[in-house]
Each structure stands twice: as C-alpha cells, then as structure tokens.
Amino acid sequence: MTMTETPSTAASAPPPRQSLPGRLWAVVRNAWRGLTSMRTALVLLFLLALAAIPGALLPQRNLNTQKVEQYIADRPTLGPWMDRFELFDVFSSFWFTAVYVLLFISLVGCILPRCLDHYRALRTPPVPTPRNLARLPLHHEQTVDATPEQVIELSRTRLRGWRTEIRSGGERAREGEITLSAEKGYTRELGNLVFHLALVGLLIAIAVGKLFGYEGSVIVIANNGPGFCTTSPAVFDSFKAGNVNDGTGMTPLCVRVKDFEADYLESGQAEMFTSNIEYQAGEDLRTDTWRATDIRVNHPLRVAGDRLYLQGHGFAPTFTVTFPNGQTRTETIQWRPDDARTFLSSGVLRIDPPGGMYATEEERRKNQIAIEGLFAPTAFFHGNLLTSSYPAMNDPAVAVDIYRGDTGLDTGRPQSLFALDSEQIRQGRLSKEARVNLRPGESTTLPSGAKVTFDGAQEFVNLQVSHDPAQKWVLVSALAMMAGLLVSLLVKRRRVWIRVYPEADGAGTVGQRRAVVEMGGLARTDQAGWGGEFEQLRERLLDEPELRGGGPARTAPESGQPAEPGATNTAASSTEPKPARDADPTGE
Known part of the structure; x- marks a missing residue:
C-alpha cells in the first residue's frame, strides 16, 4: 500500500502578496522616515551651503543685470547653459528652493517627534535602581547609624533640583530595602530642541522676508x-x-x-x-x-x-550752458566715483537747448550739448592730466570733452548715465568741439558761440x-539658537541611585539602627568632572554626623583613576558591556 503525504496548507501556500495601496503606503512611509532623519537634515544643510556658492561667485541678475548680460556675452557657449540652470538667479532658482523646502520639512519632521519624546520623559519618573550598583562607573558603599527611612528622607531633601522617585520592596529586594532614583539635566535636551526649533524659525523668517x-x-x-x-x-x-x-x-x-x-x-x-x-x-x-x-x-x-540706510556718497558737478541767444541751461547730475580712495569721478552731462530757440526740430537736435570727463574733489595736475589727491572737496576741478550734436535724448533708447554712446560719435552725430580743464567759475566758448561754465559741485548720497x-x-x-546651543553644551545629564537596607548581624538578624547604603552614579553623556561632582554629592548626602557609623566605606573611582589608599574597589571593569544594560533599563 502506498501512502501519500499531504503537506499542510500553511506550509504549501505562498505568502500573501501585499496589495498595491499597501505597497504604496510602505514606500511613502519609508521615504518619510528617511527624509525626517537627522542624517538627512545634515546632508540637506550641507547642500544648501553648497548651493549658495554660485550665488557668491557669479553675478546675480537681481543685483546687476548688465554684468550678467556681459558675462553671458563673453561666454557664448557656456553662458546660455549656465543661464538655463539659473546660476545667475541662484536664490530664486527652482533647485535652491527645493533644497530649502526639503530642509525645512526634514527639520520639522525630525524635531516634532523629539519634542513629544521629551514631553513624555518629563512626565516619566526616574528609572528604577539597577540590581547591581557595583557595576556602574561610579559606586560607593558604606554603613551608617540610621534607619533606611532616615537615610532616604535626608538624601531626598539634599537633592534639591533633582527629579527623585522613592521605591520600596520588590520581588528580589532585601527585607526593609528602600531605593531612591534621582536624575538631573533634562534642560540639556530642552536646549537642543530650542536650538533646532529656532533654526526652523530662522528659515521661516528669512523666507517671509524674501x-x-x-x-x-x-x-x-x-x-x-x-x-x-x-x-x-x-x-x-x-x-x-x-x-x-x-x-x-x-x-x-x-x-x-x-x-x-x-x-x-x-x-x-x-x-x-x-x-x-x-x-x-x-x-x-x-x-x-x-x-x-x-x-x-x-x-x-x-x-x-x-x-x-546711508550707503555711500559722491559728487555731482554743476554746469551752465549759455546759448548764443543768451538763454541758459544749468544741470547738476551725479558722476560715478572711479577711485574709492581719492573719489576721482567720471560721468557725462547732456543739455538740450531751450524750446523755440531753433526753427526746426532737426536743427535743435543738432545743437544739443554733451559734457564728458573727470571730476577731482582735490585737483592735482600732471601737466594737463588731472587726478585727485584727497577725497574731500578742497580744490575741485574738471577735465572735460565738450560735444555738440545729437546726444540721443530723443531716441528713447536706454543710455548710460556715466558715458556717451560711442556709436553716436562714430557715426558723426556728435562732434567734439573742446577739451579743457576748468575750476569753479571758469568757462570756455565753443565755435558755435555757446559758452560752458563749470559752477562747482555738490555732494550726493546713496540712500536705500x-x-x-x-x-x-x-x-x-538667532538669539534663541545661541541660547539653546549654550544650554545643550553646558548642561550635563546624570543619574544617581541610592539603595538602603538594614544591616544584618553575624547570625543573619536584621538590625534596627544600622543600615547599608549603596550609591551609584552614571553620566548620560561623557562629561569631564562628573567624578568630582559625584564625590561632592556623596559627601553632601552621606557624610552627615548623624549618619557616620562603623564599617569601612568602599568607593569605586572613575575608570582610569587609581583607588584611594585603604579603599576597596567594588566596581566592575568599565570595558564590560553589561553595566550599560543594568544602568539604563529604559534603553535611552
């Protein structure tokens, strides 16, 4: 007879396939977890700093359009491609905005869960006392002349500013055992959260301003x-x-x-x-x-x-043109400082003849006056060459070329405020009639009969x-970020446990007025000086006159430090992995 084995349904059936909505939800959940991790936030912060480099090295269109156009014209192949990638509009580009928004989302998604965890931690009492305090990095044990209740009550009153929790008994506890758990330094995490929340606030404020x-x-x-x-x-x-x-x-x-x-x-x-x-x-x-x-x-x-804001200043020369019929025109316009040390400035001034002076519009345009040259607030001449020796207006003078003709004022084309259109001169529409050096009050007469007088200069200011x-x-x-950072760096997170139980005599009988005190300490972060602070805390809690009694005190020093003479080291080696599990059963 042949026996046929029938496999079980659970073993033979393939695992159920996850539905499409479930798979999509899993992808979204994993993407969100990756985006809101602190590692991703740090990477995005680095990318944001990296993305700002082109904005500092390349000309930006919102600051100087002409410089951007000249940059592109000088690089006919590379320039247009750089413009397509918005390298001349970095801080308003799509890729910079994308990094900025992702960083904001990552920080918010990372900080909010930490705020909830910190809120729960504030409402959670300190963790119970570990079973073996001797395995902590810092440990002390001594016998005192007091009951466990007296020791615990005295320690609780001495631990002002610490969060404390008193527990008694337990499945494996000794008879009459009482424990005290104390923790301090919750402000450290609060400062860390304040720093990151202030960083989010800074990003929001900058975005609103822009x-x-x-x-x-x-x-x-x-x-x-x-x-x-x-x-x-x-x-x-x-x-x-x-x-x-x-x-x-x-x-x-x-x-x-x-x-x-x-x-x-x-x-x-x-x-x-x-x-x-x-x-x-x-x-x-x-x-x-x-x-x-x-x-x-x-x-x-x-x-x-x-x-x-007062951003800068410069000089605006004043010229008066007296036309052959006696009519005058006076103009004052700012010239550009070319030398920031001496304020030697350059510029141009265009003057249109008075209306009705000429019979036709064409004749009027042919008699426009243009003055182009240099202005020195404190003149110094090398022969006929003008320069400036000091930025204050002590001895002003100008060196100018005077043109007559069509200055292009009626064409509607944009022109530079500080230079004439070279095309107008090349085509002969503007002809040079004089080149002179003038001090205030001096003038020159043009072949057409017009007289040009330099009246002096006024100062202008650049306001923003x-x-x-x-x-x-x-x-x-920014101030909140600095305060949160200082708090997170200066505050130390540490825990202290005290276990007290009555001392037993040689026959195993529990005494009435003597108790054994075990004290252990653990720093949540590696901070220098915790050993000294632990010793000061031990002295404040256990070296009271009413607690001093017989029996040697045994103290475990910090890892790497020699034990005091006469003391017995009851602590385990700091290299053992078990103390971390015993000392922090919450896994924080």
Whole structure:
C-alpha cells in the first residue's frame, strides 16, 4: 500500500502578496522616515551651503543685470547653459528652493517627534535602581547609624533640583530595602530642541522676508535737494521686490537731504559719513510736518516698518550752458566715483537747448550739448592730466570733452548715465568741439558761440529703503539658537541611585539602627568632572554626623583613576558591556 503525504496548507501556500495601496503606503512611509532623519537634515544643510556658492561667485541678475548680460556675452557657449540652470538667479532658482523646502520639512519632521519624546520623559519618573550598583562607573558603599527611612528622607531633601522617585520592596529586594532614583539635566535636551526649533524659525523668517519684503536705492543731491517719496518703484534708481510683492503698497515715506558730512583721516581713509535729513511718514504726510534727524553708516532711520540706510556718497558737478541767444541751461547730475580712495569721478552731462530757440526740430537736435570727463574733489595736475589727491572737496576741478550734436535724448533708447554712446560719435552725430580743464567759475566758448561754465559741485548720497517684515524674528531666532546651543553644551545629564537596607548581624538578624547604603552614579553623556561632582554629592548626602557609623566605606573611582589608599574597589571593569544594560533599563 502506498501512502501519500499531504503537506499542510500553511506550509504549501505562498505568502500573501501585499496589495498595491499597501505597497504604496510602505514606500511613502519609508521615504518619510528617511527624509525626517537627522542624517538627512545634515546632508540637506550641507547642500544648501553648497548651493549658495554660485550665488557668491557669479553675478546675480537681481543685483546687476548688465554684468550678467556681459558675462553671458563673453561666454557664448557656456553662458546660455549656465543661464538655463539659473546660476545667475541662484536664490530664486527652482533647485535652491527645493533644497530649502526639503530642509525645512526634514527639520520639522525630525524635531516634532523629539519634542513629544521629551514631553513624555518629563512626565516619566526616574528609572528604577539597577540590581547591581557595583557595576556602574561610579559606586560607593558604606554603613551608617540610621534607619533606611532616615537615610532616604535626608538624601531626598539634599537633592534639591533633582527629579527623585522613592521605591520600596520588590520581588528580589532585601527585607526593609528602600531605593531612591534621582536624575538631573533634562534642560540639556530642552536646549537642543530650542536650538533646532529656532533654526526652523530662522528659515521661516528669512523666507517671509524674501516673499514680502522690498528694497530700493536712490541717489539724492544734498543741500536741500528735491528729495523723493516712496510712491512707486519708479522713483528708485534700482528696485528689488519680493517674490509675491509687485512694488505696490509700499509704506509712504518722503525724504529730503539737508547736508552731508564726511570725516576723513589724514591718509584719506573715510572715518564716518553723516547726513542730516528731514522726513515725513504716517500722520506727518497729512499735516505736512517735516521731522529732522541724522543718519550714519550702520545707523539707519527706522520708521513705519521701513529702514532708511546711508550707503555711500559722491559728487555731482554743476554746469551752465549759455546759448548764443543768451538763454541758459544749468544741470547738476551725479558722476560715478572711479577711485574709492581719492573719489576721482567720471560721468557725462547732456543739455538740450531751450524750446523755440531753433526753427526746426532737426536743427535743435543738432545743437544739443554733451559734457564728458573727470571730476577731482582735490585737483592735482600732471601737466594737463588731472587726478585727485584727497577725497574731500578742497580744490575741485574738471577735465572735460565738450560735444555738440545729437546726444540721443530723443531716441528713447536706454543710455548710460556715466558715458556717451560711442556709436553716436562714430557715426558723426556728435562732434567734439573742446577739451579743457576748468575750476569753479571758469568757462570756455565753443565755435558755435555757446559758452560752458563749470559752477562747482555738490555732494550726493546713496540712500536705500529696505522693508523686511520678519527682520525682528530673524534676530529673535538667532538669539534663541545661541541660547539653546549654550544650554545643550553646558548642561550635563546624570543619574544617581541610592539603595538602603538594614544591616544584618553575624547570625543573619536584621538590625534596627544600622543600615547599608549603596550609591551609584552614571553620566548620560561623557562629561569631564562628573567624578568630582559625584564625590561632592556623596559627601553632601552621606557624610552627615548623624549618619557616620562603623564599617569601612568602599568607593569605586572613575575608570582610569587609581583607588584611594585603604579603599576597596567594588566596581566592575568599565570595558564590560553589561553595566550599560543594568544602568539604563529604559534603553535611552
């Protein structure tokens, strides 16, 4: 007879396949766990720092568009590809934003569970006393003349600032045994959490500032010039709005500059810039009230949520052109400082003839005047070559080329504020009529009969209006980060256990007034000085006069230190792996 073996259903059936939603959920869960790990957060923080390097090395379009265009033009092959990868718009690029957002999500996902764990730890009593205190790195044992209750109560009162838990009895406990568990240093983890939460707050504050802030720069002539009002971005020479800000809805602010003063050392190095200004904001605009104040470098005017910075200064030469019919035109415009040490400046000034002076529009355009050259606040001549010897305006002079013709003012094409269009000169639309050096009050007459007079120069200031609604929170977050970091570095997490039980005599009878005290200590982190602190704690708890009694005290020193003379080392070797399991049964 043939016997056929029938395998069991459980052994023969293949394992059930997980459903598609279950597999998708597993992928999402694993991806979330990987993203919210501290290792991933550190990698993303490193990537964010790495991604910011191109923004520091390459010209950025939001700061200098012309420089970016020139950079691309000089590299016709590589430049367009760099532009496609947004290397000239690093901080608003998709890849920088992706790293920024992932870092934010990773930090939030990593910190919130740790906050919950810390909250549970604060509500959880200290862990029970290990079975074998002698195996801890720090251990002490002695006999005292007191009952276990007296020893425990005295120790509890001495451990102020420690979280304590008194336990008695147990399955393997000796008769009359009482234990005390004490722990200190919970603030260490709190400081660590404060640091990371403040880092998240810093990221949020910076993002809010970039989204809703704006920044504009404008050049204003000093000596009670016309000033400006923040009515629209058009009043600024350069304007940068936030990603969700179109430049409208700015805080109303009007400013006019009364004067400017620069303090220099004998070497010509600038020491301080100060400008006296008047401003209107809020209710002052309706009552036409001007308030006087002064601003200096790194000391801005803070008003109505905005900040007005004094960033720099320069000189604006003034020229008067007297046309053949006696009519005059006077213009003052800023020139660019080319030498930051002596403020030798260059620029151009374009003057249009008065209306009605010429019969046709074509004739009027052919008689426009352009003045291009150098300005020296303290002139020094090498023959006919002009340079500047000091940045203050002690002896101003100009060296200029004077052109007559079509300056391109009516073409509508953008032109440089500091140089003439070389194409206009090459095509003969502008012809040079004079090259002269002039001091204030001096003039020259052109072949056309027009006279050009250099009247002197005024100083201008470069002002920046900045609005960042989250700037205060950036400061608060940075200070909180520093405070949390200091707390996490300075506070030590440590645990102390005390076990007390009545002493038995030679016959095994439990005594009434003598008790054996075991004390063990464990630092949650490797901190220098814990051994000394443990010894001071032992003296404070057990060296009371009412506790001193017979019997030798046995103390286990820190690992690597010699035992005191006459002391018996009852601690196990620090290399054994078991003490960690016994000392920290919670696995923390």
